[in-house]
Amino acid sequence: MTDTTNRITIRRPDDWHVHLRDGAMLEAVAGFTASQFGRAIIMPNLSPPVTSAASAAAYRDRIMAALPAGSDFTPLMTCYLTDDADADDLASGHADGIFTAAKLYPANATTNSAHGVTDVAHIMPVLERMQHIGMPLLVHGEVTNSDIDIFDREAVFIERVLKKLIRAMPGLKIVFEHITTAQAVQFVDSAGPNVAATITPHHLHINRNAMFVGGMRPHAYCLPVAKREQHRLALRKAATSGSPKYFLGTDSAPHEIHAKESACGCAGIFNAPFALESYAAIFEEEGALERLEGFASVHGANFYGLPVNEAMVSLERSEIAVPDTIDANGATLVPFHAGAALPWRIAQA
Ligand code: DOR
Ligand code: ZN
Numbered sequence: 001m002t003d004t005t006n007r008i009t010i011r012r013p014d015d016w017h018v019h020l021r022d023g024a025m026l027e028a029v030a031g032f033t034a035s036q037f038g039r040a041i042i043m044p045n046l047s048p049p050v051t052s053a054a055s056a057a058a059y060r061d062r063i064m065a066a067l068p069a070g071s072d073f074t075p076l077m078t079c080y081l082t083d084d085a086d087a088d089d090l091a092s093g094h095a096d097g098i099f100t101a102a103k104l105y106p107a108n109a110t111t112n113s114a115h116g117v118t119d120v121a122h123i124m125p126v127l128e129r130m131q132h133i134g135m136p137l138l139v140h141g142e143v144t145n146s147d148i149d150i151f152d153r154e155a156v157f158i159e160r161v162l163k164k165l166i167r168a169m170p171g172l173k174i175v176f177e178h179i180t181t182a183q184a185v186q187f188v189d190s191a192g193p194n195v196a197a198t199i200t201p202h203h204l205h206i207n208r209n210a211m212f213v214g215g216m217r218p219h220a221y222c223l224p225v226a227k228r229e230q231h232r233l234a235l236r237k238a239a240t241s242g243s244p245k246y247f248l249g250t251d252s253a254p255h256e257i258h259a260k261e262s263a264c265g266c267a268g269i270f271n272a273p274f275a276l277e278s279y280a281a282i283f284e285e286e287g288a289l290e291r292l293e294g295f296a297s298v299h300g301a302n303f304y305g306l307p308v309n310e311a312m313v314s315l316e317r318s319e320i321a322v323p324d325t326i327d328a329n330g331a332t333l334v335p336f337h338a339g340a341a342l343p344w345r346i347a348q349a
Contacts, residue, residue: 007316007317007347008280008293008314008315008344009315010292010293010297010312010313010314011293011297011308011309011310011312011313012038012309012310012311012312012313013038013276013297013309013313014037014301014309015033015036015041015248015249015252016041016175016249017041017043017138017177017200017250017251018040018041018249018252019043019252019253019268020040020043020066020075021046021254022046022059025256025328025329026063026066028254028327028328028329028333029252029254030073031068031071032273033250034068034071034073036275036276038073039073039074039309040073040075041078041101041138042059042060042063042075042077042078043078044056044079045080045103045111045112045113046112047112049082049115050079051079051080051115052079052086053079053092053096053098053099056078056079056093056098057098059077060075060077063075076101077100078099078100078102078103078138079099079101079103080103080105080115080116081103081104081116081117081126082117083118083122087126090102090126090129090130091133094135095133100136100304101135101137101138101175103137103138104116104117104120104137104139104140105140106118106142106143106157109140109142109144110267111223111253111268116140120164128169130172131171131172134305137172137175138174138175139176140224141154141157141162141177141179141184141224142154142157142224143156143160154183154224155181155183158184162174162176162187166191170192170194171194173194174195175196175198175303176197177198177249178198178203178224178249179197179199179203179235179238180203180227180235182231182234184197185235185238188245188246189238189243189245193244193245196245196246196247196303197238197245198246198247198248198251199238199239199247200222200249200269201250201275201336202220202222202226202271202278203226203232205278205281205282205336205337206226206232207226207228207229208226210226211225218260218262218265219260219269219334219336219338221267222267222269223267225267236286239282239283240283240288240291240295241291242294244298244299245299246295246299247296247299247303248275248295248296248300249300250271251269251271252271252275253268253269253270254328254333255268255270255333256331256332256333257325260334270326270334271335273335274322274336274337276313276315277315277320277342277346278337278342279292279295281342281343281344297309313346313347315344315347316344316345317344318345319341319343319345320342321341322336322338322340322341323335323338323339
């Protein structure tokens with residue numbers, strides 16, 4: 001039952017794109033994601049990247065070991081594709097339930113993507129196999145050419161790479177990840193049901209000005225970089241439209257404060273601690289709280305062919321203050337919305 005004035009109850013959500021890192025950082029952040037979400041698609045851009053079923057299984061074990069006692073969170077593992085990705089290992093990892101999906105990082109597009117794919121032509125046999133077995137391809141959709149303006153890299157990727165890929169591989173399930181432009185929305189809307197997209201909370205809240213308000217704001221910097229206001233508005237419309245093509249993917253990407261506040265600050269916004277609250281604020285502003293459940297808890301599972309979660313979670317209209325910093329095993333992280341308040345909080349059961 002949903003009384004959207006003060007309380008909403010939805011199926012437990014899933015996060016279809018998150019960076020949990022490794023080692024001490026994994027230990028520090030895993031609990032935030034596990035407390036909000038039933039499952040999450042785990043990004044493989046560790047150093048070195050997760051490129052084999054064996055390394056994914058080992059990483060999954062490390063994640064499970066880092067979860068708080070009693071957690072029933074399920075990490076869904078992904079394979080980092082390289083130019084010489086092994087289709088047999090990928091397919092057997094998928095059949096064995098180790099790999100849920102595979103991730104295409106164009107080489108050097110973002111953090112730890114140096115081993116990424118230099119040309120999609122190199123991995124066509126792998127993509128054919130994925131199409132055949134129904135394994136989703138998750139795409140970081142940006143070209144990396146230095147002559148393309150950073151704010152245009154997603155739109156150019158659609159024209160130069162994605163449209164061709166879909167023509168060549170019309171049955172491949174593709175998740176266009178963390179979309180940031182009206183062009184991406186238009187592309188996803190007009191593609192078949194095998195093409196979907198995730199949208200982050202930060203790309204729904206901020207436009208590119210957030211990086212420059214009164215000075216440089218490294219904690220608003222991520223990749224793909226936030227775009228103009230017209231793009232943010234298109235994303236908000238898509239996320240809250242009720243379309244099954246759009247679902248929750250936080251892209252929570254923690255970096256220690258000193259790595260963000262640096263002469264060459266890392267890309268990534270750490271939003272895991274208040275992710276659902278952050279999305280709820282958007283859906284309320286758009287007058288679409290009744291559509292939050294579809295976006296957060298239903299569309300992604302349906303796209304992946306997985307059952308929706310049975311557990312329920314309630315949010316109540318009660319302001320919650322986001323701290324300036326969060327301690328991560330002695331390291332310091334600055335969360336998204338640091339120092340601000342959000343209007344909805346997760347109700348304690
Ligand atoms: O901002 C980002 N941070 N974008 C990515 O694609 C990677 C991520 C990270 O791993 O830090
Ligand atoms: Zn990411």
